[in-house]
Amino acid sequence: MITIVDYKAGNLTSVRRALEALGLPCRITADPETVRKAERIIFPGVGHAGAAMSVLRERGLDSALKEAFERGTPILGICIGCQIVLSHSEEGDTTCLDLLPGECIRFQVDGRGLKVPHMGWNAVTVTQPHPVLAHLKPGDEFYFVHSYFPQPVDSASVYAACDYGGIFPAAIGQGNLFAVQFHAEKSGPVGLRLLKNFAEWTPC
Amino acid sequence: MLSKRIIACLDVRGGKLAKSVRFVDTKDIGDPVEQARKYYLQGLDELVFYDITASNEKRDIMIDVVGRVAAQVFIPFSVGGGLRTVEDCSRVLLAGAEKVNVNSAAVGNPRLIAEAACAFGAQAVVLSMDVRQTDASPQVPSGYEIIINGGRTPTGLDAVQWACRGEELGAGELVVNSIDADGTRQGYEIRLTRMIAESVGIPVIASGGGGKPEHLYDVLTEGKADAALVASMLHYGEYTVGGIKDYLVGRGIKVRMPKDESWTDRS
Numbered sequence: 001m002i003t004i005v006d007y008k009a010g011n012l013t014s015v016r017r018a019l020e021a022l023g024l025p026c027r028i029t030a031d032p033e034t035v036r037k038a039e040r041i042i043f044p045g046v047g048h049a050g051a052a053m054s055v056l057r058e059r060g061l062d063s064a065l066k067e068a069f070e071r072g073t074p075i076l077g078i079c080i081g082c083q084i085v086l087s088h089s090e091e092g093d094t095t096c097l098d099l100l101p102g103e104c105i106r107f108q109v110d111g112r113g114l115k116v117p118h119m120g121w122n123a124v125t126v127t128q129p130h131p132v133l134a135h136l137k138p139g140d141e142f143y144f145v146h147s148y149f150p151q152p153v154d155s156a157s158v159y160a161a162c163d164y165g166g167i168f169p170a171a172i173g174q175g176n177l178f179a180v181q182f183h184a185e186k187s188g189p190v191g192l193r194l195l196k197n198f199a200e201w202t203p204c
Numbered sequence: 205m206l207s208k209r210i211i212a213c214l215d216v217r218g219g220k221l222a223k224s225v226r227f228v229d230t231k232d233i234g235d236p237v238e239q240a241r242k243y244y245l246q247g248l249d250e251l252v253f254y255d256i257t258a259s260n261e262k263r264d265i266m267i268d269v270v271g272r273v274a275a276q277v278f279i280p281f282s283v284g285g286g287l288r289t290v291e292d293c294s295r296v297l298l299a300g301a302e303k304v305n306v307n308s309a310a311v312g313n314p315r316l317i318a319e320a321a322c323a324f325g326a327q328a329v330v331l332s333m334d335v336r337q338t339d340a341s342p343q344v345p346s347g348y349e350i351i352i353n354g355g356r357t358p359t360g361l362d363a364v365q366w367a368c369r370g371e372e373l374g375a376g377e378l379v380v381n382s383i384d385a386d387g388t389r390q391g392y393e394i395r396l397t398r399m400i401a402e403s404v405g406i407p408v409i410a411s412g413g414g415g416k417p418e419h420l421y422d423v424l425t426e427g428k429a430d431a432a433l434v435a436s437m438l439h440y441g442e443y444t445v446g447g448i449k450d451y452l453v454g455r456g457i458k459v460r461m462p463k464d465e466s467w468t469d470r471s
Contacts, residue, residue: 013300017275047325115405117327119376120206120430121249121460141207141460143280145327163205186280186302188244188462 002026003038007055015044018185024199032064045080050092052080069099076198077179085179091148100174102152109165117147118164130159132178132197140190142182176203207460208424209249209431217256219265237272244277246445247462255285267299274300282330290319307332308352321374331375335363336383348396355383367400381411389415392423401428417451
């Protein structure tokens with residue numbers, strides 16, 4: 001059973017529908033106790049890092065997620081869920097969950113004719129093999145919508161990269177935590193396959 | 205770099221797929237959910253559904269269509285037509301759409317754009333504009349005017365100025381639909397698209413007039429569009445998404461080419 005964390009941050013329905021299409025049992029919850037005891041967690045989201053963190057704190061989900069992480073529960077962060085697992089975000093100068101040391105940084109693309117947010121399909125390149133990314137082929141594209149990107153302190157935590165006016169980390173992880181900046185649930189077959197890989201992943 | 209997107213537009217009336225020529229003569233041509241699924245499997249990048257149902261009582265049919273699409277199609281899609289309030293927008297987003305398309309209602313009440321952007325984020329709000337060429341005047345300096353109510357009512361608003369205003373109000377993307385080109389299949393309105401793309405900092409989706417792959421090439425290069433909307437080219441089975449993309453790749457355009465076509469989902 002996959003537990004989808006509900007903290008008023010958007011794309012829960014999309015994630016649930018994608019898991020259902022894959023035949024993977026899931027539930028959506030805002031209850032910290034359920035998150036603590038979850039077998040497997042997806043932590044999705046769209047929106048503002050500051051707003052996301054304040055809802056997590058209000059609902060006591062921040063400590064529940066930390067405990068689940070420390071217990072070794074496999075966790076997949078998506079989009080905002082990939083950003084707020086880091087220590088800090090430039091968006092609203094927000095202190096985040098700090099499951100993985102690092103910072104979320106705003107795109108600086110001034111004068112290069114690029115638009116922020118980075119919105120649309122872009123190629124993701126695996127930089128370090130990981131079971132969740134096992135199926136990726138060179139040039140596979142995923143759907144992105146974001147203005148900030150994750151930058152872990154340790155480059156060994158980066159598993160895939162993307163190019164938008166410069167290379168940025170698109171998938172990061174440490175131990176039982178894996179997180180992707182793109183919307184796997186809206187990235188067609190290649191995204192569904194990533195969700196399935198996560199559902200089958202046993203962190204060592 | 206981002207890929208240029210191919211977006212299929214599906215006009216839905218009373219739950220059925222319809223297609224118009226110059227905004228009139230609409231006829232029913234199939235099931236929108238089945239079509240959406242077919243294009244998704246062909247490698248489409250995004251979908252737009254316009255609800256052209258005349259009566260308000262039938263709006264619930266559209267919500268049902270949105271829910272069924274969301275359960276079978278795993279690419280972004282937006283829904284437009286008859287969205288007048290933030291609550292209307294909220295219903296389609298909760299049913300599973302990523303984005304809402306606002307058009308006539310935003311002309312009458314521009315605050316709708318700002319309120320929707322504030323409630324759901326700019327990335328979820330697409331400002332769709334129907335545009336007709338007219339004589340340039342002090343009121344309409346670009347020579348392109350915004351028309352509302354499905355092509356019936358001229359507004360006296362300049363299209364380029366309205367596009368800029370929409371961006372300021374918080375729209376995350378613009379659909380620029382040329383009424384003159386709509387349904388003609390003679391090519392997109394390049395000049396209009398380019399004029400708007402050069403005036404705003406948000407993605408511009410060209411709409412109206414796509415009849416063959418080279419029309420997409422033209423509007424994605426000369427027209428400076430980030431994406432092109434297609435309808436009849438696909439609906440009548442003359443082209444496939446893959447066929448259009450092969451053509452564009454052959455001419456050096458970066459588009460997404462899904463590689464693992466055999467692996468979709470269990471359904």
